[in-house]
Amino acid sequence: MRPRFVDELRNVTVEVGRDATFTCTVSDIHGYRIGWVKANTKAIQAIGTHVITHNTRISVSHDDSRRKWSLHIADAQLDDTGPYMCQINTDPMRSKMGFLDVIITPDIVDIRGPSVVVEGGSAKLECEARGEPTPLVFWQRENTREKPGIINRSREGKMERRSRVDGSVLRLHKITREDAGGYLCIASNGHPPAISRRLQLDVKYRPAVSVPNQHVRGVIGKTVALQCDIDSFPRAEVSWTKRDDLYEEIVTGGRYIKEDFHITDYKTRSVLNIYNYTKQDAGLYDCKARNEMNLKGETADGVIYLNTEKEPTTESVYTTPYFIYTDYDLSPGPSKPFLTYNPQISTRRKSGTESPRRVVPHPTPERFLNSSTLSQCCGMLLIWSLSFLHLYFSLV
Numbered sequence: 112m113r114p115r116f117v118d119e120l121r122n123v124t125v126e127v128g129r130d131a132t133f134t135c136t137v138s139d140i141h142g143y144r145i146g147w148v149k150a151n152t153k154a155i156q157a158i159g160t161h162v163i164t165h166n167t168r169i170s171v172s173h174d175d176s177r178r179k180w181s182l183h184i185a186d187a188q189l190d191d192t193g194p195y196m197c198q199i200n201t202d203p204m205r206s207k208m209g210f211l212d213v214i215i216t217p218d219i220v221d222i223r224g225p226s227v228v229v230e231g232g233s234a235k236l237e238c239e240a241r242g243e244p245t246p247l248v249f250w251q252r253e254n255t256r257e258k259p260g261i262i263n264r265s266r267e268g269k270m271e272r273r274s275r276v277d278g279s280v281l282r283l284h285k286i287t288r289e290d291a292g293g294y295l296c297i298a299s300n301g302h303p304p305a306i307s308r309r310l311q312l313d314v315k316y317r318p319a320v321s322v323p324n325q326h327v328r329g330v331i332g333k334t335v336a337l338q339c340d341i342d343s344f345p346r347a348e349v350s351w352t353k354r355d356d357l358y359e360e361i362v363t364g365g366r367y368i369k370e371d372f373h374i375t376d377y378k379t380r381s382v383l384n385i386y387n388y389t390k391q392d393a394g395l396y397d398c399k400a401r402n403e404m405n406l407k408g409e410t411a412d413g414v415i416y417l418n419t420e421k422e423p424t425t426e427s428v429y430t431t432p433y434f435i436y437t438d439y440d441l442s443p444g445p446s447k448p449f450l451t452y453n454p455q456i457s458t459r460r461k462s463g464t465e466s467p468r469r470v471v472p473h474p475t476p477e478r479f480l481n482s483s484t485l486s487q488c489c490g491m492l493l494i495w496s497l498s499f500l501h502l503y504f505s506l507v
Contacts, residue, residue, distance in 0.1 A: 116205065124302070127213055129187055132184070136178055145197060187213045195208070216302055222296050249276060252294060261274075290314060291377065320413035333387075335388050337385070349381040385417075399412050
């Protein structure tokens with residue numbers, strides 16, 4: 112029985128410097144021999160157990176059953192890349208082909224670009240990468256879920272937003288504060304892992320002040336807090352002033368304590384706490400911010416109006432009765448107006464003045480369906496009795 116191949120010769124991929132092995136599995140080898148050839152150069156590597164090539168990194172082996180024959184390439188180099196053939200010296204010859212791919216994983220050699228740019232300026236970011244095969248290089252914004260992507264503005268004013276920009280060079284024009292943040296250079300050649308390096312780009316711009324609550328009320332004897340938010344780079348210096356005769360900066364200490372909270376590299380929250388509030392603290396307050404981008408004496412301002420919460424007043428409430436005319440009559444014939452009773456809830460302040468607050472309807476009979484004169488008189492007596500009883504109990 113003649114020998115035959117049991118399996119295909121598998122392709123092999125290794126990094127430079129690693130060992131590579133091809134294995135041929137055959138059956139019924141008997142007196143036949145296995146040969147190894149690098150197909151693209153037709154260079155014989157080994158026959159049977161003998162190495163033919165002068166490459167000292169090449170060796171061969173087989174198992175005890177002589178079914179599995181292996182070609183070993185130690186410390187693989189880029190020159191070892193190519194097709195390798197396993198042959199059986201039958202007539203005609205039988206063979207299987209496998210490919211060795213020696214790679215260099217991507218590596219970013221250098222990344223260059225300015226770290227700080229003035230708003231309105233331009234920047235050029237460069238990234239140099241190497242690998243085998245030659246890696247694909249592209250740029251992305253860091254934290255793409257939070258950032259708006261790379262904004263590409265042309266000199267003609269056109270704007271395009273991209274999630275990534277291919278190429279080793281990224282050019283940014285007419286930079287705004289939106290462009291500040293981290294930029295990633297990413298290199299990949301299809302063989303994991305891809306590699307990345309980060310470049311931080313900061314944008315200098317003047318402070319912008321916003322006030323969450325422009326009208327604040329203070330309670331006498333309590334603590335009141337005034338707040339403003341500042342967006343700037345570099346971080347701004349924040350001060351508070353009151354628009355009074357002195358119009359001087361409020362110095363922290365005593366009843367006035369200023370606290371600055373750094374939310375991010377670009378955002379600051381300033382809080383002025385006024386302890387033991389008094390009426391004299393009421394007025395207009397300025398939150399002022401400036402950094403090196405401001406001209407001399409120039410600041411960004413936010414204004415807060417602070418006034419005093421009104422004190423609650425004590426009031427006494429009682430019932431004042433009064434009489435009104437109604438157009439209902441208890442006798443037959445055309446109805447004639449007569450007096451009925453209706454109470455009103457009024458308020459008397461401590462100063463002695465009266466001011467009606469609200470009218471509460473009092474349940475009174477509107478009409479009696481009795482046509483006799485006696486019924487009319489009884490009805491009127493009943494109304495007057497109920498009215499005076501209500502007045503009596505309200506005054507007791």
